[in-house]
Amino acid sequence: xxxxxxxxxxxxxxxxxxxxxxxxxxxxxxxxxxxxxxxxxxxxxxxxxxxxxxxxxxxxxxxxxxxxxxxxxxxxxxxxxxxxxxxxxxxxxxxxxxxxxxxxxxxxxxxxxxxxxxxxxxxxxxxxxxxxxxxxxxxxxxxxxxxxxxxxxxxxxxxxxxxxxxxxxxxxxxxxxxxxxxxxxxxxxxxxxxxxxxxxxxxxxxxxxxxxxxxxxxxxxxxxxxxxxxxxxxxx
Numbered sequence: 566x567x568x569x570x571x572x573x574x575x576x577x578x579x580x581x582x583x584x585x586x587x588x589x590x591x592x593x594x595x596x597x598x599x600x601x602x603x604x605x606x607x608x609x610x611x612x613x614x615x616x617x618x619x620x621x622x623x624x625x626x627x628x629x630x631x632x633x634x635x636x637x638x639x640x641x642x643x644x645x646x647x648x649x650x651x652x653x654x655x656x657x658x659x660x661x662x663x664x665x666x667x668x669x670x671x672x673x674x675x676x677x678x679x680x681x682x683x684x685x686x687x688x689x690x691x692x693x694x695x696x697x698x699x700x701x702x703x704x705x706x707x708x709x710x711x712x713x714x715x716x717x718x719x720x721x722x723x724x725x726x727x728x729x730x731x732x733x734x735x736x737x738x739x740x741x742x743x744x745x746x747x748x749x750x751x752x753x754x755x756x757x758x759x760x761x762x763x764x765x766x767x768x769x770x771x772x773x774x775x776x777x778x779x780x781x782x783x784x785x786x787x788x789x790x791x792x793x794x795x796x797x798x799x800x801x
Contacts, residue, residue: 586696590623591740592643593733596650596684598631599763602716603651603708608758609718609765610649610704610729615758617730618744619751624737628759633683640687641696647736648684648701649729651708651722658709659721663732665702700740704732715778717769 595611598604608628615626625643629636640646654660662668673685691697706729709719717723734744747755757764762771772778 586641587644587699588642589625589644591625591645591647591737591742592639593624593626593647593737594629594636594639594649595627596629596631596648599717599768600715602710602713603706603719603722604711606651606706606708606718606722606725606729607649609723610726610733612758612765613726614649614730614733616752616755617746618734619747621742621744624742626758629684630759631683634687634690636684637687637690640698641691641694643698645700645740646698646702647733648703649733650703650705652703652705654705654707656707658707658719659725660707661705661725661728661732663702663704663736665700665736669701669703702736704729704736715772717765717772 593611593614595607595609595614597607599608608630611626611628620626627639629639652662652664654662673688688697688701706722706725709721710716718726737744761767
């Protein structure tokens with residue numbers, strides 16, 4: 566399970582909301598599992614957004630990973646939420662859409678992965694707690710590959726990362742935020758949104774070969790063929 570690592574300036578990005586009990590105006594969050602190829606589109610898009618645009622007071626950017634219920638405080642404290650995710654639009658791989666208003670119900674009804682159900686539960690919990698976000702927008706792409714364990718984004722979805730950050734900037738402009746792009750020097754000195762080892766280039770470079778690592782899942786939890794030892798942890 567991926568963990569939260571906040572932007573170092575997050576504590577400076579808190580504001581008093583205009584109404585309700587929100588403590589931040591906007592949460593930009595990517596959800597998904599980077600271990601399963603295009604399932605990681607959300608976190609990768611959030612990272613690209615973080616690298617591309619300067620920090621803005623009142624806005625936090627987060628890699629939500631697969632944390633599910635651990636994100637409840639983040640959801641209930643946010644007046645408006647912009648979500649990056651892979652979505653099953655029943656369309657061609659790479660199909661790109663921005664969902665808002667009633668269209669969000671399409672995304673909420675999609676059962677593409679376990680993390681999707683988790684966020685739907687969070688939104689339902691927030692509603693019961695009287696802290697429903699005022700606005701929710703989803704920037705999503707149709708995945709192409711979901712069964713490559715340890716794989717990175719497909720070329721099809723990777724090509725949509727720039728579109729995702731462009732679309733997010735337009736949403737932010739509609740919400741009153743004119744984003745400024747970071748300089749190359751700023752990007753070079755910028756801490757990662759998550760951890761160095763999970764940055765896309767490092768993640769891809771550190772992937773074992775097909776001979777050294779199973780591509781169908783974590784073999785420690787898979788049925789083993791005859792002749793394999795019963796305890797896969799005995800050498801650890």
